[in-house]
Amino acid sequence: MIKRRKYAEALFKVLGLSSLALAVGTLALLFGALVVHGIGRLDWQFLTSFPSRHASQAGILPAVVGSTLVMLVTACAGIPVGVAAGIYLEEYAKRTWFTELIEVTVTNLAGVPSIIFGLLALGLFVYMLGLGASILTAGLTLALLILPVVIVTTREAIRAVPVHIREAAFALGATRWQTVADHVLPYSAAGILTGIILALSRAIGETAPIVTVGALTFVAFLPPAPITSQPPYLSFEWLMSPFTVMPIQMFAWVSRPGEDFAANAAAAGLLLVGMTLTMNGLAIYVRYRMRKRVFW
Amino acid sequence: MARSLDSSHVGSAEKGEWPKPLKAEACELSFYYGSRLVLKRVSVPIAQGNITALIGPSGCGKSTFLRCFNRMHDLYPGTRYEGAILLYPEGRNILDRQVDPIEVRMRLAMVFQKPNPFPKSVYENVAYGLRVRGVRDRRVLDEKVEQALRSAALWEEVKDRLSALGTSLSGGQQQRLCIARALATDPELLLLDEPTSALDPIATGNIEELLQDLKRRVTILIVTHNMQQAARISDWTAFMYLGELVEFGPTKRLFTTPTNKQTEDYITGRFG
Ligand SMILES: Nc1ncnc2c1ncn2[C@@H]1O[C@H](COP(=O)(O)OP(=O)(O)OP(=O)(O)O)[C@@H](O)[C@H]1O
Ligand SMILES: [Mg+2]
Numbered sequence: 001m002i003k004r005r006k007y008a009e010a011l012f013k014v015l016g017l018s019s020l021a022l023a024v025g026t027l028a029l030l031f032g033a034l035v036v037h038g039i040g041r042l043d044w045q046f047l048t049s050f051p052s053r054h055a056s057q058a059g060i061l062p063a064v065v066g067s068t069l070v071m072l073v074t075a076c077a078g079i080p081v082g083v084a085a086g087i088y089l090e091e092y093a094k095r096t097w098f099t100e101l102i103e104v105t106v107t108n109l110a111g112v113p114s115i116i117f118g119l120l121a122l123g124l125f126v127y128m129l130g131l132g133a134s135i136l137t138a139g140l141t142l143a144l145l146i147l148p149v150v151i152v153t154t155r156e157a158i159r160a161v162p163v164h165i166r167e168a169a170f171a172l173g174a175t176r177w178q179t180v181a182d183h184v185l186p187y188s189a190a191g192i193l194t195g196i197i198l199a200l201s202r203a204i205g206e207t208a209p210i211v212t213v214g215a216l217t218f219v220a221f222l223p224p225a226p227i228t229s230q231p232p233y234l235s236f237e238w239l240m241s242p243f244t245v246m247p248i249q250m251f252a253w254v255s256r257p258g259e260d261f262a263a264n265a266a267a268a269g270l271l272l273v274g275m276t277l278t279m280n281g282l283a284i285y286v287r288y289r290m291r292k293r294v295f296w
Numbered sequence: 297m298a299r300s301l302d303s304s305h306v307g308s309a310e311k312g313e314w315p316k317p318l319k320a321e322a323c324e325l326s327f328y329y330g331s332r333l334v335l336k337r338v339s340v341p342i343a344q345g346n347i348t349a350l351i352g353p354s355g356c357g358k359s360t361f362l363r364c365f366n367r368m369h370d371l372y373p374g375t376r377y378e379g380a381i382l383l384y385p386e387g388r389n390i391l392d393r394q395v396d397p398i399e400v401r402m403r404l405a406m407v408f409q410k411p412n413p414f415p416k417s418v419y420e421n422v423a424y425g426l427r428v429r430g431v432r433d434r435r436v437l438d439e440k441v442e443q444a445l446r447s448a449a450l451w452e453e454v455k456d457r458l459s460a461l462g463t464s465l466s467g468g469q470q471q472r473l474c475i476a477r478a479l480a481t482d483p484e485l486l487l488l489d490e491p492t493s494a495l496d497p498i499a500t501g502n503i504e505e506l507l508q509d510l511k512r513r514v515t516i517l518i519v520t521h522n523m524q525q526a527a528r529i530s531d532w533t534a535f536m537y538l539g540e541l542v543e544f545g546p547t548k549r550l551f552t553t554p555t556n557k558q559t560e561d562y563i564t565g566r567f568g
Contacts, residue, residue: 094373164412168474171366171406172425172481173398182424187415294415295463 034273038266046267050220051249055260060268062219063249066135067204069223069238070245073139074203078146079196085147086154086192091180110148117145118212126213133214135223136239141209146199153195157188162296190290194283201279205272207247217252219244246272313545315343315532317384319485319515320365324379325391327360327369334360337379338541340534342485344384347507347516349530349547351523353562357539358519359409362487365390365517366404367397383485402429405478406487410494411470413462413477418445418454421462421473425481440480448476449506468499475506479514486510488518492525504529523563527551535559 049059089106093099121141131137161184169179185192223241227233244252246268253265320342327335334357342348350358360369367390369375380389383403390400405425413421422441423431431437441458445451450472454465462473471491478486488507492500507516507529520526526533526547533547535556543550543559554560 162412164408164410165414167368167371167408168412168414168477169424170371171368171401171408172428172477173401174424174428175398178428182427183414293461296412296415 031273034266034269036266037263038268038270041263041267042270046264051218051252055256055258055264058253058261058264060246060249060264060271062222063244063246063268064271065222066215066219066243067245069135070138070142070210070243071200071204073136073239074142074146075196075200077140078143078150078199081143082147082150082196083154083192086151086158087180087185089151090155090158091176091184106148106151110152113208114145114206115208115212117141118209120144121209121213132240133216133242134240135243137213138210138215138243138245141213142203142206145206145209146203149199149202150196153199154188154192157191157195158184160191161187165296187294190287190294193290194287197279197283197286201276201283204245204279205247205276207245207251210245210248215248216242216244217248246275313549315341315346317344318342318382319344319384320517321382321384322361322364322379323382325361325364325381326378327357327364328376328378329360330374334539335364336539338536338539340541340544341532342515342517343532344515345511346531347511347518347529348532348534349526350517350519350534350536351521351526351562352536352542354521356536358536359489361536362406362489362517362519365485365487366401366406367391368406370397402481403483404485404487405481405483407471407474407478407489407491409490411467411474413465413470413473415461415463417459418462418465418473419458422476422480425477429481444476444480447479447506447510448472449502450476468495468502471495471499471503472506475503479510483514485515485517488516490519490521493521500525523551535562537562 045057046059047064048061049057050061052058085106089099089103118141121137121144125131125137125140126133131140165183165187166179169183174182219242223238223243224235226235226238228235250265250268250272253261253268318341322338322340322342324337324339325335326333326337338357338361340348340350340361350361352358363369364377365381369377377391379391381391382388383390383400388395414424416424419441422444423437426437426440431440442451442455445454450469453469454460454473462470465473471494475491492503495503504525507518510516511531518526518530530547532544533550534544535542535550535554535558537558543554543556545555550559551563554563560566
């Protein structure tokens with residue numbers, strides 16, 4: 001009897017381990033293949049060159065710049081709106097059927113396929129608002145995409161601040177806004193920031209919605225510089241510039257015949273994975289550092 | 297709709313057992329969580345410069361009563377007050393809809409059952425009430441923080457680590473920190489909800505001593521589970537049971553010759 005139970009346990013251990021090995025092994029294999037194919041191409045020339053018909057002269061500069069600028073727009077638009085919405089829902093909104101409905105909608109939006117956001121953006125930003133296939137459009141599209149994630153993680157982080165801390169602030173005569181600004185937000189900042197970084201790291205690899213709004217696949221120029229030599233020294237022309245982003249550049253190379261372009265694609269993939277991992281690492285570090293200073 | 301005091305409130309209290317002057321007074325105070333009536337027309341006077349203790353079995357509504365005084369229930373939907381709490385000298389009903397709860401909380405201070413310092417420095421914990429009131433002057437803050445920490449008998453222990461986290465102090469120190477935080481704003485009435493229930497006898501003794509010193513400056517209303525504590529430190533005692541006030545009187549008299557059978561059973565520990 002006991003022997004049979006032990007047997008079942010051993011069986012489960014083997015099963016569990018082999019599933020784990022399969023999952024981790026596949027990942028390692030993929031990543032390893034990327035490294036083997038791409039590492040040789042990942043040099044300064046590659047990072048600072050424009051795409052070219054000759055694989056060995058091609059580079060990823062416009063895609064890196066494009067990705068960076070799109071992320072900038074996404075962060076500027078998505079973070080304040082998402083965090084503010086999260087604060088409002090958690091701290092201010094009265095519990096009614098309407099707020100319940102909004103909550104359910106937001107949670108479900110986080111699971112909507114990203115191409116749907118692309119279609120929505122195509123209709124709204126490109127056609128209705130006439131923003132064209134620009135960096136602005138792409139940034140706003142990805143902002144929409146990460147909004148539900150930012151809202152949900154903000155709310156979760158805020159909810160982790162215990163009631164007795166809020167009550168302490170209120171009892172001292174603080175207004176709701178003072179309580180939020182002086183206590184709730186600082187104490188939940190680690191959680192909120194982690195959510196934001198993870199959302200951005202997901203957005204940077206998004207391809208489908210960016211293709212949908214009309215990103216280019218061959219870009220041999222950089223957007224206009226944001227800083228100019230004439231007053232007012234700042235220019236926002238780059239917002240309206242056509243662009244490409246890293247995953248699209250990678251896809252363009254993958255679909256070209258020939259070994260050389262495949263190496264380029266692997267190098268681009270390596271860079272993309274590296275950026276994502278760096279961001280995730282940053283999120284872990286931020287959480288670790290800030291959690292150490294906040295406990296109750 | 298402040299109701300003036302009539303003789304029916306006195307109830308069990310004999311002549312000469314009604315304190316004077318008053319700092320505050322609950323008049324026929326009823327309170328609902330949703331549709332659930334938790335306080336039933338409770339009337340208790342709070343004597344100025346005295347310690348008033350609130351005793352009663354668990355769940356009788358002591359915390360609920362205390363939290364009415366600084367309108368803490370306003371933070372949660374579905375709660376309702378009836379009756380009045382008059383705050384003297386002006387005798388205004390602080391439960392009135394026209395009265396801003398923040399205005400009330402500016403005048404009273406509260407110490408909670410579980411120590412709840414902010415995860416900020418000791419200094420910032422004490423200074424927060426002042427900051428909320430718009431005090432920016434560093435010298436004023438420094439002075440007030442030191443004063444409050446001294447009043448809470450904590451200064452000597454923390455003066456070298458004012459920038460340490462308040463949450464890193466020991467339990468007893470944390471509770472004294474919360475008392476200092478409450479005192480820093482010079483409240484007129486200090487509300488304490490079982491402030492020593494999480495502490496050991498020595499820390500409890502420290503805080504009891506502290507309250508004796510404090511009562512010259514600030515009126516105190518304290519909820520306690522511990523009858524010996526009520527007998528030791530308070531001047532007046534109110535005994536509540538199932539949301540009603542059973543008996544109110546001078547502590548000495550109430551603990552020696554309670555007029556009510558329930559009170560007697562409770563204070564002699566014969567309570568079912
Ligand atoms: N938020 C709430 N919603 C509904 N009912 C509540 C709520 N808080 C307390 N009650 C109920 O109100 C009654 C009084 O609670 P209260 O916390 O005031 O008791 P207490 O006398 O302070 O008890 P204890 O000595 O255990 O702290 C209890 O029956 C409790 O179940
Ligand atoms: Mg209680």
